Amino acid sequence: MATILITGGHSGLGVYCSRLLASKHQCNLILAGRSPEKMQDFSQALENDYEVKVHLLKMDTSSFASVRAGVSECKKMLKSGEIESLNGIICNAGVRLNGQVTYTDDGYETTYATNYLGHVLLVELLIDLVSKKGRIVFTSSGTHDPDTADGKMMGVADKATAVDLANTGKNGEKPINLGKMYATSKLDIIQYAYELNRRLKKANIPITIIAFDPGATPGTGFLRNMPPLVAWLANTSFMNWVMKQMGITKSTADFSGASLAKITVEPAYDTASGKYFQANNSQLIERPSSKLSYDEKRAAKLWKDTQKLIHIKPSETILNF
Numbered sequence: 549m550a551t552i553l554i555t556g557g558h559s560g561l562g563v564y565c566s567r568l569l570a571s572k573h574q575c576n577l578i579l580a581g582r583s584p585e586k587m588q589d590f591s592q593a594l595e596n597d598y599e600v601k602v603h604l605l606k607m608d609t610s611s612f613a614s615v616r617a618g619v620s621e622c623k624k625m626l627k628s629g630e631i632e633s634l635n636g637i638i639c640n641a642g643v644r645l646n647g648q649v650t651y652t653d654d655g656y657e658t659t660y661a662t663n664y665l666g667h668v669l670l671v672e673l674l675i676d677l678v679s680k681k682g683r684i685v686f687t688s689s690g691t692h693d694p695d696t697a698d699g700k701m702m703g704v705a706d707k708a709t710a711v712d713l714a715n716t717g718k719n720g721e722k723p724i725n726l727g728k729m730y731a732t733s734k735l736d737i738i739q740y741a742y743e744l745n746r747r748l749k750k751a752n753i754p755i756t757i758i759a760f761d762p763g764a765t766p767g768t769g770f771l772r773n774m775p776p777l778v779a780w781l782a783n784t785s786f787m788n789w790v791m792k793q794m795g796i797t798k799s800t801a802d803f804s805g806a807s808l809a810k811i812t813v814e815p816a817y818d819t820a821s822g823k824y825f826q827a828n829n830s831q832l833i834e835r836p837s838s839k840l841s842y843d844e845k846r847a848a849k850l851w852k853d854t855q856k857l858i859h860i861k862p863s864e865t866i867l868n869f
C-alpha cells in the first residue's frame with residue numbers, strides 16, 4: 549500500500565485530498581502539521597472509515613528546526629518498518645498573511661518561509677527516501693502569474709531574488725506587500741519545481757514533479773488572516789459570481805482536493821513531470837504557468853540562493869548537484 553506525506557492535509561482543501569487518497573486510492577497517509585492534537589480526530593476518522601494507516605508528524609513549515617525534527621521522525625518510521633515506503637510528498641500547507649511583516653525564528657519573512665523555504669527543506673531532506681516512480685506535488689496558486697486576473701488580484705509577483713524576498717523589510721527598507729509576498733512564494737515554488745524536475749531528469753532519478761493551482765476555493769481557512777469583512781465577502785455567492793466575471797480561476801475545495809489527490813497518484817500523470825495543472829470550473833487542466841516561471845537563468849539563481857537560505861549541507865541531500 550502506498551504512503552503519501554501531505555502538509556496541511558487535515559484542513560481546507562487538504563481534507564478532501566487526504567480523504568480521496570485514503571478512500572479511492574487506498575493510500576496510507578502521513579499528515580504533517582503544526583499541531584498533532586488538531587489532526588487527531590481527522591486521522592482517527594480516516595483510519596476508521598477506510599482501513600488505512602495514518603501517521604501524524606509534528607511539523608511547522610515556517611521553522612527549519614521543526615521541519616528537520618519532522619523529517620527525522622519520518623526517517624525513523626521508515627527505518628523501523630512502521631511505514632513501508634514513501635511514495636509521494638504533497639507540499640500543500642500555505643498562508644496568506646496580512647498586516648505587518650513578521651519574521652520566523654530563522655529570521656525570514658513568514659509567508660516566504662512557510663510556503664516556500666520550509667517545503668524545499670522538507671523535499672531536499674526526504675527525497676532520497678521517495679520510492680522510484682514516486683511523486684512530489686507542490687500546491688501553488690494562479691496568483692503567481694501577473695498576466696492573468698488571478699495574478700492582478702492579490703499583488704503582482706515580485707522579481708526579487710530569494711535572498712531579498714526572505715529578508716524583505718530589514719535594514720530600514722520598506723517591506724514588500726504581503727499579498728505580493730504570497731504571489732511570489734507561489735511563483736518560486738513553481739520555478740523550484742521546474743528546476744528540480746530538470747535536475748532529476750539529468751541525474752536519471754525517476755521521480756515525477758508536478759505544480760498545481762487549486763483555483764480560488766471558498767470555504768477553506770485560506771483568508772483567515774484577512775479582515776473579517778473581506779473573508780466573509782469572499783465566501784458569498786455574489787462575490788463568487790463577480791470573481792467568475794472577472795476571469796478569476798474558480799473551484800471548490802472538494803474538486804481541488806480530489807484533483808490534488810489525482811495528480812499525486814493516478815498513473816495517467818506518470819508522464820506529467822515538470823508540468824503545471826489548474827483546477828478551474830470543475831475541470832482539471834494542464835496549462836502554462838507565468839512567463840517568468842520558465843526563465844531558467846532565474847531558476848538556477850533561485851536554486852543556489854535557496855540552498856544557502858535553508859542551510860542545507862551537501863551531505864544531507866542527494867540534490868547536491
Ligand SMILES: NC(=O)c1ccc[n+]([C@@H]2O[C@H](COP(=O)([O-])OP(=O)(O)OC[C@H]3O[C@@H](n4cnc5c(N)ncnc54)[C@H](OP(=O)(O)O)[C@@H]3O)[C@@H](O)[C@H]2O)c1
Binds near residue numbers: 609611643689690
Ligand atoms: N483557498 C484558495 O482560494 C487557494 C487558492 C490558491 C492556492 N491555495 C493554496 O492551497 C493550499 C491549501 O490552502 P487552503 O485553501 O486549504 O487553506 P487553509 O484551509 O488555510 O489550509 C492551509 C493549511 O496549511 C497549514 N499551515 C499553515 N501554516 C503552516 C505552518 N507554518 N506549518 C505547517 N502547516 C501550516 C494549515 O494548518 P493549521 O491548521 O495548523 O493552520 C492548514 O492545514 C495553500 O498552499 C494555499 O496557498 C488556496
